[in-house]
Amino acid sequence: MIIGISIALILASMLMVLLVLLHKGKGGGLSDMFGGGFSTSFGGSSVVERNLDRLTVITGVVWFVCIIALGLLLKP
């Protein structure tokens, strides 16, 4: 049981990293952090982005559930 959920968690984590990296980075890193310049955000994202968002959210939920389940199972 524990091993199964651990493997699920590992897979979900890897998928999560991959999906986040697939997103187009918003905001120009540190340069517009802490009040240097202003960032222009373009409204409206493409269908691809929206589906990616949906997928990321679903993976995120699975990831979260895995963490909680594993955390509860591993309790001493």
Place this chain on the structure above:
Amino acid sequence: MLTAITRAFRTPDLRNKLLFTLGIIALFRLGSVLPTPGVNAENVRRCLEQAQAGDAGNIYGMVQLFSGGALLKLSVFALGIMPYITASIILQLLVVVIPRLEALKKEGQAGTAKITQYTRYLTIGLSILQSTAFVALARTGQLFQQCQEDVLLNDDVFTVVTMVITMTAGTAVIMWLGELITDRGVGNGMSILIFTQVIAVFPAELVNIFRQNSFAFAAVMVVGVFMIAAVVFVEQAQRRLPVQYAKRMVGRRMYGGTSTYIPLKVNQAGIIPVIFASSLLYLPQLVTTLFAGQEQPNVVVQWISTNLATGDTPVYMATFFLLIVFFTYFYVSITFNPVEVADNMKKYGGFIPGIRPGRPTAEYLNYVLTRLTAPGALYLGLISMVPIVALAVAGASQNFPFGGTSILIMVGVGLDTVKQIESQLQQRNYEGFLK
């Protein structure tokens, strides 16, 4: 002020954005207290209490500050935004060094997007390294040196690998949350997340001080309010260079003829120099923890651990101060290019009264900026010295809540976010927060 807030919430567009931001922040905090599976939360709590009783728990000062106490709790979001910040710093420095990156930066929007993408890849790489390091430290029991309890539930390789991967994914999620705020919420996501973490440790610290000594509490409050006011004052300060635009005829229309100004902020660099300097000074501390187990440390390591590992030695203070001054100049020189500004002004027929357009203007801009940055750099240095000096003089607790860096972050991010909300409010209504 209050009416502005109600008005912000009455605007449906802005209300959604604010609520979205708050929701993300709540998620973020939840992840910061949720322990990674495999961590013995009970023992960690006990160890943390021990570490706070002694003051050796503060070896990771800056990282701890940015992670809002999540790091030593070994939570899912233990690494916080630190990997992203480190990655950004590295790329900022590389842009100056590597010609290809510099070319990308000059390309404008598309190039910057590419650099951001590199930053994201580097963030994941760094977070793998850091999470491995921290889990390894926790496994060998070096994370809490005086604590005898086992921090991990069992230390077979499989559990450890799961933890490392979970923490890495946690960092990726944080990055995504930050980008979501930037994209659909208010303000810059990453800085708001840092802001949250800095604020999060505040109430507990204040209560701590209040319990120990209510007089000290009052003193801290007074000093804090005074310092916040001072920081706001300097952050808003700017020198306005007058610029006159010549009148131009385009077809039958008359353009220009207006006079405006170039605002040069006293603290043009923001708080980035402080973050750069602290991150760099964190390295020697890391080195000493790595060599902590050695019986006969070599001379260099010994020197580092006596002089650079703790914040209250003169060498540390001097290095910190000098690094901040250096990075202020460095960062201003990357972000503001006098030659470019002068060229743009010349192109649109603008000039500073009394100075010829072109090269003399660029030289003048450079001269003003260099002189203006001097007080800015000194101010940044002095403000960040406050906690260290307070520590040395008054023997206050290490986690002095009105630490210079936290105040700078709070005020900087706060002002910025309020300005953004205000600019959105102004689309409908003129009166905002800042008069």
